[in-house]
Amino acid sequence: MKGGCVLKREEQEWMERYIYQxxxxxxxxxxxEVRMELQELISDMREQASSMEEVLEKLGDPAVFAGKxxxxxxWLIGPEYYDTWSWFLKVVLLSSTILVxxxxxxxxxxxxxARAGEDDLLRGVILSxxxxxxxxxxxxxxxxxxxxxxxxxxxxxxxxxxxxxxKKAGQKISASMGQWSGGKRTKETGSAGHRADTAxxxxxxxxxxxxxxKAVISxxxxxxxxxxxxxxxxxxxxxxxIFSVVISVEGRMEIISFLNLEQWQSIxxxxxxxxxxxxxxxxxxxxxxxxxxxxxxxxxxxxxxxxLLAVLLLKALPFWxxxxxxxxxxxxxxxxxxxxxLRYWNEEMVSNGILIILGVITVIEIGATVYKTxxxxxxxxxxxx
Amino acid sequence: xxxxxxLLGSLVLELRRGTLILxxxxxxxxxxxxxxxxxxLEEKGVAIDPNTLYPLLRRLEKQxxxxxxxxxxxxxxxxxxxxxxxxxxxxxxxxxxxxxxSASMEQL
Numbered sequence: 375m376k377g378g379c380v381l382k383r384e385e386q387e388w389m390e391r392y393i394y395q396x397x398x399x400x401x402x403x404x405x406x407e408v409r410m411e412l413q414e415l416i417s418d419m420r421e422q423a424s425s426m427e428e429v430l431e432k433l434g435d436p437a438v439f440a441g442k443x444x445x446x447x448x449w450l451i452g453p454e455y456y457d458t459w460s461w462f463l464k465v466v467l468l469s470s471t472i473l474v475x476x477x478x479x480x481x482x483x484x485x486x487x488a489r490a491g492e493d494d495l496l497r498g499v500i501l502s503x504x505x506x507x508x509x510x511x512x513x514x515x516x517x518x519x520x521x522x523x524x525x526x527x528x529x530x531x532x533x534x535x536x537x538x539x540x541k542k543a544g545q546k547i548s549a550s551m552g553q554w555s556g557g558k559r560t561k562e563t564g565s566a567g568h569r570a571d572t573a574x575x576x577x578x579x580x581x582x583x584x585x586x587x588k589a590v591i592s593x594x595x596x597x598x599x600x601x602x603x604x605x606x607x608x609x610x611x612x613x614x615x616i617f618s619v620v621i622s623v624e625g626r627m628e629i630i631s632f633l634n635l636e637q638w639q640s641i642x643x644x645x646x647x648x649x650x651x652x653x654x655x656x657x658x659x660x661x662x663x664x665x666x667x668x669x670x671x672x673x674x675x676x677x678x679x680x681x682l683l684a685v686l687l688l689k690a691l692p693f694w695x696x697x698x699x700x701x702x703x704x705x706x707x708x709x710x711x712x713x714x715x716l717r718y719w720n721e722e723m724v725s726n727g728i729l730i731i732l733g734v735i736t737v738i739e740i741g742a743t744v745y746k747t748x749x750x751x752x753x754x755x756x757x758x759x
Numbered sequence: 760x761x762x763x764x765x766l767l768g769s770l771v772l773e774l775r776r777g778t779l780i781l782x783x784x785x786x787x788x789x790x791x792x793x794x795x796x797x798x799x800l801e802e803k804g805v806a807i808d809p810n811t812l813y814p815l816l817r818r819l820e821k822q823x824x825x826x827x828x829x830x831x832x833x834x835x836x837x838x839x840x841x842x843x844x845x846x847x848x849x850x851x852x853x854x855x856x857x858x859x860x861s862a863s864m865e866q867l
Binding site for chain 1: 792793795798808809810811813814817835836837838
């Protein structure tokens with residue numbers, strides 16, 4: 375009986391369709407082998423069944439079938455990080471989209487008014503509404519997508535990292551279990567089982583103590599930091615123009631930027647990188663959840679790199695508008711009005727001032743982390759690192 | 760009532776899942792191909808879905824418990840699985856664990 379049945383062309387077609395739907399979901403190197411296996415299986419099953427339809431129905435959804443062939447993790451953010459991820463995302467998305475929407479809307483409205491010309495008020499109002507909303511919504515969506523990607527990427531990397539660590543620990547345990555089951559009689563399960571525990575990757579002594587109340591990193595601690603990073607990042611990327619002096623010359627508004635907006639495209643990426651680093655560090659400290667050596671090292675490294683980037687920006691790159699003083703003088707011949715600014719504006723000095731402030735902030739932040747780690751979180755250092 | 764049935768169904772499934780590997784290992788001392796294995800187990804009262812069995816066979820092969828070979832002599836190519844020496848050893852261990860487990864369950 376076996377092997378005697380030849381499939382009809384139509385049935386062959388259905389079989390190929392089914393197999394394709396399974397195989398296309400598998401890694402390339404497995405496909406050919408699984409395709410052959412399924413051909414064998416389906417034609418075998420067809421001999422016992424009344425129709426191809428019945429066979430395929432019994433096999434069930436090809437997506438589910440393919441899922442059973444895959445043994446690696448099939449999620450991006452697992453249950454362990456999900457809560458932190460969704461909380462973090464809410465904070466970031468809420469603060470960024472609202473801010474971007476407002477800034478872009480204002481810029482769009484200005485643009486709309488400018489296009490309408492000064493005489494036609496109605497046209498100006500309509501155009502500014504259209505441009506304002508259009509700009510606001512588009513930019514808010516773009517920034518939301520960007521923030522989502524950035525936050526999710528960091529969490530996904532953490533998830534993968536954790537899985538690698540888990541797998542190593544798991545292998546150790548199963549290896550020692552194998553040793554034990556190979557050599558021992560079943561009667562000795564009790565004592566041998568205990569030995570398996572101690573020889574494996576985990577033992578009760580390795581249990582981390584419940585953290586000191588002050589060693590726990592709460593979401594509240596991070597929220598200010600995250601929102602601040604987001605706000606500064608968005609202002610710098612969407613509205614660098616606000617870092618400027620606004621003066622009125624003969625009834626018209628004139629804007630003179632402190633920053634070198636002509637070179638902005640080479641300056642902005644460095645600032646964004648620095649802020650992304652800051653965000654990644656916040657995520658890491660939230661996920662670990664307690665002051666320990668790992669958090670301390672991440673904090674020191676992130677702060678140090680950020681400070682270096684700041685030095686690079688302020689000292690090596692054309693960060694400031696080189697024509698600031700000249701432009702200001704041209705616009706206002708009468709010096710006394712802004713004499714204060716003209717007299718004291720000095721790039722070198724401002725850069726140094728900012729760097730000193732950043733340096734102090736860095737020292738305070740690292741100091742606080744180191745203090746909390748050594749004072750309250752010390753017992754964790756050997757567990758987590 | 761329906762909910763109760765669902766719950767029972769999923770509990771039974773959970774219970775059987777652990778015994779599947781043992782069941783499969785028990786049947787492949789001699790080379791067998793996939794669908795013959797399904798039928799063989801079914802005859803003995805162990806129902807297993809092909810879409811569970813095939814990935815399981817693959818996994819067991821990857822773990823070194825089974826080895827496989829394509830037979831191309833017959834009317835169509837067939838993949839035969841059989842236990843390796845390591846598979847034999849694990850099977851014996853697993854079986855004695857099962858006997859112990861079922862003896863303990865009897866006493867409850």
